[in-house]
Amino acid sequence: MDILYLLIPLSSVLVLGILGVFAWALHGGQFDDLEQHGEQILDIDADALDRHQGPQALRIEKSVRRP
Structure with a gap:
């Protein structure tokens, strides 16, 4: 049960990182054409x-x- 205190914040940071990279790619025009x-x-x-x-x-x- 104690491992959840580590895994939940790590997974949240990972998801936010992936969303940040995706937003950066969208803003940079990676998917325009x-x-x-x-x-x-x-x-x-x-x-x-x-x-x-x-x-x-x-x-x-x-x-x-x-x-």
Whole structure:
């Protein structure tokens, strides 16, 4: 029974800490635009990637590219 005197305040502090981090993320704009980064992958120019990856990546991408 004595352990409850320790566990209840610790759990309350933990919950308040989690809520504080969540509020900080909301205030910082972490959840403003959830789709932007997912669509950013699709918008990357394939030619810009090919220059840095070499001829092997170019052949792989052409074989995977759909008509």
